[in-house]
Amino acid sequence: DMNEDVIDIDDPFARDPQRHPALMINSLKPFNAEPPPELVVDSYITPNELFFVRNHLPVPVVDPKTFRLEIEFSSGKTKKFSLDDLKKFKEHTITASLQCAGNRRSEMSKYKPVKGLSWNFTAISNARWTGVLLRDVLQSAGVTLTNDEIKHVQFEGLDKDPTGAPYGASIAIEKALGPFGDVLLAYKMNGEELPGDHGFPLRVIVPGVVGARNVKWLSKIILSDIESQSHWQQNDYKGFSPSVDWDSVDFKKSVAVQDYPCQSAICQPKNGSEVHRSEETVVVKGYSWSGGGRDTIRVDVSGDGGKTWKVATLQKEHQTPYRAWAWSLWEVELPIPADGKKMEIICKSVDDSYNVQPDSVQGIWNLRGLLNNSWHHIAVDVKEE
Amino acid sequence: DMNEDVIDIDDPFARDPQRHPALMINSLKPFNAEPPPELVVDSYITPNELFFVRNHLPVPVVDPKTFRLEIEFSSGKTKKFSLDDLKKFKEHTITASLQCAGNRRSEMSKYKPVKGLSWNFTAISNARWTGVLLRDVLQSAGVTLTNDEIKHVQFEGLDKDPTGAPYGASIAIEKALGPFGDVLLAYKMNGEELPGDHGFPLRVIVPGVVGARNVKWLSKIILSDIESQSHWQQNDYKGFSPSVDWDSVDFKKSVAVQDYPCQSAICQPKNGSEVHRSEETVVVKGYSWSGGGRDTIRVDVSGDGGKTWKVATLQKEHQTPYRAWAWSLWEVELPIPADGKKMEIICKSVDDSYNVQPDSVQGIWNLRGLLNNSWHHIAVDVKEE
Ligand SMILES: [Mo]
Ligand SMILES: [Mo]
Secondary structure, rough: HHHHHOOOOOOOOOOOOOOOEEEEEOOOOOOEEEOOOHHHOOOOOOOHHHOOEEEEOOOOOOOOOOOOEEEEOOOOOOOOOOOHHHHOOOOOEEEEEEEOOOOOOHHHHHOOOOOOOOOOOOOOOEEEEEEHHHHHHHHHHHOOOOOOOOEEEEEEEEEEEEOOEEEEEEEHHHHOOOOOOOEEEEEEOOOOOOOOOOOOOOOOOOOOEHHHHHOOOOEEEEEEEEOEEEEEOOOOOOOOOOOOOOOOOOHHOOOOOOEOEEEEEEEEEEOOEEHHHHEEEEEEEEEOOOOOOOOOEEEEEEEEOOOOOOOEEEEEOOOOOOOOOOOOEEEEEEEEOOOOEEEEOOOOOOOOOOOEEOOOOOOOOOOOOOOOOOEEEEEEEEEEE | HHHOOOOOOOOOOOOOOOOOOOOEEEEEOOOOOOOOOHHHOOOOOOOHHHHEEEEEOOOOOOOOOOOOOEEEEEOOOOOOOHHHHOOOOOOOEEEEEEEOOOOOOHHHHHHOOOOOOOOOOOHHHHEEEEEEEEEHHHHHOOOOOOOOOOOEEEEEEEOOOOOOOOOEEEEHHHHHHEEEEEOOEEEEEEEEOOOOHOOOOOEEEOOOEEEEHHHOOOOEEEEEEEOOOOHHHHHHEOOOOOOOOOOOOOOOOOOOOOOOOOOOEOOOOOOOOEEEEHHHHEEEEEEEEEOOOOEEEEEEEOOOOOOOOOEEEEEEEOOOOOOOOOEEOOOEEEEEEOOEEEEEEEEEEOOOOEOOOOOOOOOOOOOOOOOOOOOEEEEEEEEEO
């Protein structure tokens, strides 16, 4: 088909990359999609082509040879780095999960409608990221924690809105420079070049922090006394009380989401699927993760709607204290109840700060539908024959 | 009365200090008591004599002149420090709240009985602690994060059980040496010498971490590849799934509580007190705190049992990111509902990692009654005249 190679020059999304057909699409332009739950629990490391994609804008097409990362210091001076310049710093690989702030928004919307992409429960993935430490690059330029003029590190991407404004976000200087922050300027994902949808040729990985601050197609770093003034840092990706509505909301009064709270979800069996009473047990699988370097220490799973709980077996790699950036996959075998046509399955996790997930959406509902980390519920039909 | 000066030499508690009569006592020997809620919200800094007391054993009587802190290094070598030796290091003052892991246990017990002291909801207090940084003392002896043989810092107190074993606990080396850990060897509390009940002459303040690791009457620090082997680190102060009972519990399978999850409670009005409908509003006050250096960013308060929420005004001091060690006090004026004989008031807090408190005790119940941070509920009677 000749048309496959024809690019509509009026469509800013026309040069977006090819995507894997298994991805569950929430929006085409910009492209937003998540992997099917049954594939999520298949592998501790999410394959690049199945990693959830959260694009705010068209994917920029970048020539790695002419690409430069610019750093603007608090003096106003700037310095440019080619990819080869960056690769002179010590290379590090870290395993880190990223999660969209809107993961599980569709469940929150069922309680009361919210604004935003209707993510299911797998806008989260786990990869090995290779690059150089932002800390090393900044320290080589003399940036230290003792400089009181620098409170935030702002990031800009090469992806631009119709007015020409780049995607932007920022993090605290303590996260960037602290010895346990592990913020990475990443050029590889699972051993391969970064895919176009994940920031080729360079993105920042801010482990433990909500996806939105992990700026892709990273082109500029600004050391500043203030947060990024971008729409996404100032007027989006903030939480509110359940009683705040679009008439009363004041984004200035809330705090930008950074570290993510603890989360877990059931990926197998599927909600609404069938089990047979004669099988006696059902294997339940899912993921759990907590931000801020906190590790999952326990996942409780119930097969009777929360009356009793069984502790799941966790699959995870060793991580050092305060630097647990990667998720856990988990598995548990639950007895199928002796009677009843439905089996209600719930999971909830505990992190190493003994933070837990809230029981329900009621208390965490917010108008942007962010950070739904309530207990995850599914129900399966129990068949008799 | 002559008897006041007579000490029963067979009673190991006979030399315990005098206490303030306002403290609400949970146990006399050892002494465990908490301040009345109405006094808690009276002052951001808790006066020394009203600070909650959690003693596991009799209070040791220590001569500060002969007192020595011993540090045992991974080589097995030891070094002793007098108080004057320690005071040669740079002095620091930090404001930090301490909370007992058993705070609010009495509410958890109402859901289903647990073992432990029946704390009400004010086993938490806030003070300014002055001392020297453990990090500075260890670094002066050449201890660094790159030493793989050291994973934990163990603490021993001068308080001993009947077998002669000291109270003990440990923390991760990353907390002790990290630049944002702020672990203090404290000799002053709110500008005064440490009171006997709070560790005179020296205690460790591990900010953001559960009270039990903030060892009082500190006499020994051991740098080790393993955690403290004390009863309190190994077989106590650990959380479990709600379905674990005393027949099935295996303390080896759980993780010692360190950083505390987010917490809040209503201190005013009192549960069961009266309000008058003609007053139209009621002022509600309380505290909120989160461990791990996380700050409270919002407290939601409901006067209608959770149907609607009003955001409270927070009273707190400036704290730097990742190092928010002190609580917030909060206040909100709620409308008294137009009808009904009871007004059900609930509070719940959000920390800067957007961690929230769980809705109910049901999912966090554990056989030791630890870490009850469920939404705090009270009810007041609404009078008509
Ligand atoms: Mo996101
Ligand atoms: Mo405690």
